[in-house]
Amino acid sequence: MSIQPLRSALQASSFNNASVILPAFLVPSVFHVQSSSFSTTSHLEGRRDANRNRGVSALRRTGLRKRQTLSVKVEDLPKPVLDPAQRSKIEVDENHALWQFFSRDKQPFYAVEQLSAPGRPWTVEELRRKDWEDLHRLWWVCVKERNRLATEAYERERVNAGYGEYEYLKRVVAIKRTQRAIKHTLTERWYGWEEARKVAQNDPEVNLNAIADGGAAYTPSRKSKRNKDEKPEAVTAPDPALVEAAVAEDLRTHVPLPPDQPSIENRARA
């Protein structure tokens, strides 16, 4: 039974303002105050490994040979520079690949004005005119831009810099819409190809196994050629009544133009 718990009991009793009645065999402990630490183990900082042969294995023949000396002494080994301010500055290559994760001015996060700069997503109408190579390239531009935005958004929130999260989310939505439009275009093309393939299976003019057979893929028959006697359909002039009705409908739905510009009525009559 050590002395410490008894002392804390005495302290507790002084707080409660009550006297403690000690048993007779414990009375000398009040007069003999503890002067040194109970434990005889030395302090951790001064400890070293007492076993100098630790890690040395006879079976695996590790460790130094008898009277072998090393070229480097322990005190000559290089010491790490713990203070970051005193470390040497590292030259970063201007064209390092990781700069692609940052904005052009090589700052950790975009300024808010840059994020909210106007830029709408691509529409499906615009992407229908693009070939696979362009669409693929555009997809990867979107992916790399999202990587860049994610990098700087994470850093901005970690540092608690300020506003920018809202603009970042808007921009991500715009990029995702572009990506969705790309996939939409590709899906449309695939469905068109699939439908054509199904029709071609039943078409006698088309040979789907041309590559394997070594024959022609498309052999047009005589019936599909236009007759020389037939005249092409003539384009007739539009019915004036229909034109009037269309103009009236246009006027009803369109926003009226300012007075200095020619109105639709005048243009229709011209």
Added chain:
Amino acid sequence: MALVTKAPFRVGQKEIHLPNFTLTLLRMANQPPTSATFLVPLSLNKLDLRDYLYHAYNLRVLSVRSYIIQSKVAPTRPKSQARNWNRPQAQKRMTVEMERPFVWPDTPDDLEPWNHETREKTRAAQEEFQKTASRDADTRPDAGERKSLREQAKELLEGKERWKPVVGGSRGGRRR
């Protein structure tokens, strides 16, 4: 654009043309400059990352390490009485070793372009308001109101102000 050169490692046969995930580069304080750490999707593996960085960013990596940080079980709505506990998805990080070092640009000292001060003040004001509107608001006395009452009482006793009946209730009524 740089020429497409043969990769210095074995490339897989499955070609993925339209990947739909995001990589986040992280700033790591105690790692050497020749290493870079990314936040990656949970389903990505080391071979995928090596391939991705080579073909998309033209970055050759010498080695890749990965580790997953498990999330703590957290309530879905912390401030509500009805709590659903769930474990959010784990986070996967990958550290790559590069040939040439890369050091992150320093954080700007002046955070005014991002309205740092305004945002902090707005947050503090919102928190204060939420305390007054919370269910246990009546357990917290309004120190400002007490002080103002003390001052008003002092003025009345000293004769600086005369008592006037308040119209419209005890809170924010009109004085006749």
